[in-house]
Amino acid sequence: MSAVLRADDLERGFPGRRSFGEMLRGRPRPVVQALAGVSLTLNRGETLAVVGESGCGKSTVARALVRLIDLDAGQIDFEGQDVRTLRGEALRRYNRRVQMVFQDPYGSLNPRMTVGETLAEALNVHRMVPPGQVAGRVAELLALVRLPADSAARLPHEFSGGQRQRIAIARALAVEPEVLIADEIVSALDVSVQAQILNLLLDMQERLGLSILFVSHDLRVVRHLAHQVAVMYLGRVVELGPAEALFQRPKHPYTQALLRAAPKLATGPGSRSTAAALTGELPSPMNVPSGCPFHTRCPEAFPRCAQERPRLHLDPVDQRHQVTCHLYDGPMAIAAVQGAGG
Ligand SMILES: Nc1ncnc2c1ncn2[C@@H]1O[C@H](COP(=O)(O)OP(=O)(O)OP(=O)(O)O)[C@@H](O)[C@H]1O
Ligand code: SF4
Ligand SMILES: [Mg+2]
Structure with a gap:
């Protein structure tokens, strides 16, 4: 293709935007x-x-x-x-x-x-x-x-x-x-x-x-x-892949939550996972959380998520399916892929 x-x-x-107070205090835009x-x-x-x-x-x-x-x-x-x-x-x-x-x-x-x-x-x-x-x-x-x-x-x-x-x-x-x-x-x-x-x-x-x-x-x-x-x-692509794979086996906790929020779509094994639906406020794009930007709402977050930006991972079988999440790092990757795939 x-x-x-x-x-x-x-x-x-x-x-x-700055508030009036921030302007008075000379805070940068x-x-x-x-x-x-x-x-x-x-x-x-x-x-x-x-x-x-x-x-x-x-x-x-x-x-x-x-x-x-x-x-x-x-x-x-x-x-x-x-x-x-x-x-x-x-x-x-x-x-x-x-x-x-x-x-x-x-x-x-x-x-x-x-x-x-x-x-x-x-x-x-x-x-x-x-x-x-x-x-x-x-x-x-x-x-x-x-x-x-x-x-x-x-x-x-x-x-x-x-x-x-x-x-x-x-x-x-x-x-x-x-x-x-x-x-x-x-x-x-x-x-x-x-x-x-x-x-x-x-x-x-x-x-x-x-x-x-x-x-x-x-x-x-x-x-x-x-x-x-x-x-x-928040200004980043967190998961990308063929539609069928992404809907059936969503990898990123955010994608899983989005799919759970649209219940009629939840047909794949990933959508039956234990991941909670999307909760919490969307952070301000002027104040993007440290580490993984999704960590403030992610049901799977662990301490590293708040500190380190996750890197892009390619699915070992279908490299068109990509995800940016620490769950797919190193030895945890296999467990995470199995968890996301059901
Ligand atoms: N011309 C602009 N000036 C200032 N901020 C902007 C401008 N265009 C977009 N933004 C900001 O950039 C961010 C991304 O905006 P964008 O319109 O691309 O989002 P979106 O995903 O299309 O949202 P929606 O689903 O509401 O259409 C938002 O925080 C928005 O307020
Ligand atoms: S990197 Fe951590 S916080 Fe971000 S989506 Fe993955 S598990 Fe959740
Ligand atoms: Mg728009």
Whole structure:
């Protein structure tokens, strides 16, 4: 399986808020480390889901990949090119080939432009078809996302949330991208509408060979379509692996807790483990706990966890399955793997 998009060790901090008292005392502005060394690979024609609680850095990864925000460090590789160095025409080409769809399609669609104008604009900006063929291509795109042909003459507010998300997807597909970055694109929709959009994505992937990076906090949604899953916690990827293995045999105590918090998913032996469901407050990203950032909530934590950062471990049988946790260190590793696997 070849990689289409690879992120290596991405780092990005944002200035955090100070209280009035902290300002008076001249305390320096704290830093929110939204990404603290994130590495991921999106394989061609596959879906990589990025999951985790609110604020763990999912959208920051997505935005960094489409260059909506700059990075402090790290590298993004697209088909062997370092995306951070792209300028001019090469950057424009990248921006066409890697498209993003957002949670709120209403916010990203121009309310004063008809759907036809919105799609035509996307086609024209990148000169996708000769001017005489734009109207025909708009009709094809509407059919592709299963919207009625007369949608072209209507304004975004005339559509439901699910239909607006189809329009946003059609606009992204208009420029024939290889990669679609979808940030919580079904989170605001009813469950039945969610299923329609997910099926549409699966269909697009099959027909167009799209590679999809799918950001979601909802594991039920992810299970539907992910080939690979990356679990994030406080700006770090704590577990990454093939979806089947990760759902059936979650290794990281955080993944196990997330799965237990979504009971309908808990079918694998790992989910029947004795690990407690997720408890305790999510620490502030301005004050990340020492050692393993999860140690303040981890039911398996032992003294070393508060002192030493855990390192990345590859599953000895399937090296695509990776986990960052001390339970997999040295002689304890075998017991831990057995414990996580049931
Ligand atoms: N532009 C910004 N300025 C300041 N802080 C930011 C900015 N963007 C993100 N952050 C902070 O970085 C951290 C990660 O944010 P991010 O939006 O990536 O999380 P997320 O996983 O997408 O969360 P959610 O599930 O709520 O969408 C958060 O603490 C957030 O407050
Ligand atoms: S390193 Fe320790 S605290 Fe962190 S997840 Fe593993 S067992 Fe829990
Ligand atoms: Mg987000």
